[in-house]
Ligand SMILES: Nc1ncnc2c1ncn2[C@@H]1O[C@H](COP(=O)(O)OP(=O)(O)O)[C@@H](O)[C@H]1O
């Protein structure tokens with residue numbers, strides 16, 4: 284009988300195979316999810332509070348790249364609230380929030396634009412492009428991706444002027460679809476062009492809450508999944524008194540909870556509600572402070588955070604016509620390439636989504 288010494292080349296190969304086995308198991312376990320979601324659009328909102336350190340930001344970029352290379356169509360929408368506040372502070376300017384929205388005068392708007400589009404977005408694009416020419420950064424101003432009207436805060440039933448804060452009135456997702464069809468990862472900052480008649484000369488911009496922007500974009504793209512990465516485990520049932528996370532709730536259940544929610548959870552959960560009611564298959568709020576939160580969410584049986592689903596299970600969507608990021612390697616059941624501007628995942632519908640501007 285031949286005994287393999289671990290020191291012989293053959294023995295080493297056997298040992299290496301053995302240590303790689305858990306990795307192989309993990310990949311195989313992810314296979315059904317990845318096969319089901321191949322060609323589907325996933326909008327991931329990375330909150331400023333979740334961008335805690337460089338390691339977390341790098342692991343977020345790795346997760347997005349994993350989805351991309353597995354044949355999904357990830358779109359990143361990022362926040363940067365704490366980063367904006369820090370920059371305002373450095374400049375000796377005050378950060379003021381009313382009903383969770385930053386009071387934005389013209390000077391503050393310049394800082395918001397500089398920090399979101401010039402710093403946070405650039406950093407994420409850089410991280411995603413470490414391994415190839417994948418990510419392209421843009422704001423809602425580009426190709427008229429997002430148009431907004433002036434938003435007012437409501438405090439005790441009163442309408443309060445909070446400056447250049449915008450409420451999205453229209454999303455023209457054409458540029459995002461074009462980038463996805465070209466095999467890119469769009470990275471979107473939540474700044475919208477103004478659709479106000481008073482800004483008719485052009486150049487007017489609005490500061491939009493990044494959760495709201497992500498939900499509007501996910502809806503316009505008819506995305507499969509919208510994920511919010513934040514600094515809590517999910518939606519707590521009785522915040523701040525208990526840490527019991529609600530793992531799953533329907534649109535109707537969420538609508539009942541919404542009036543009782545506070546601070547940063549309001550735009551997030553409103554975004555989940557609007558997106559799922561608007562056709563997105565599921566919206567999730569997950570803990571972005573955990574490394575590889577996006578992959579954990581898809582690998583864990585019931586996810587790791589809070590998942591919002593439609594009241595009635597939606598019928599299965601048709602298979603994507605092509606898998607854009609790997610268009611040269613179509614899925615076995617997807618022989619025909621998509622026409623330009625008609626994304627996979629049944630996303631070729633409404634290219635422009637309009638919302639009624641609220642008073
Ligand atoms: N029911 C709730 N469950 C969890 N967090 C809540 C709840 N209500 C309010 N919050 C607050 O919402 C915050 C997350 O929103 P936000 O600060 O806007 O984060 P982000 O920068 O990720 O968008 C949490 O840190 C928490 O303080």
Ligand SMILES: CC(=O)N[C@@H](CCC(=O)OP(=O)(O)O)C(=O)O
Pocket residue numbers: 329330331332361362363364365367383384385395448449473490491492493494
């Ligand atoms: C109108 C408004 O409040 N806009 C936000 C935009 C950034 C954001 O939403 O960032 P997070 O996701 O990190 O909170 C702000 O100025 O802070």
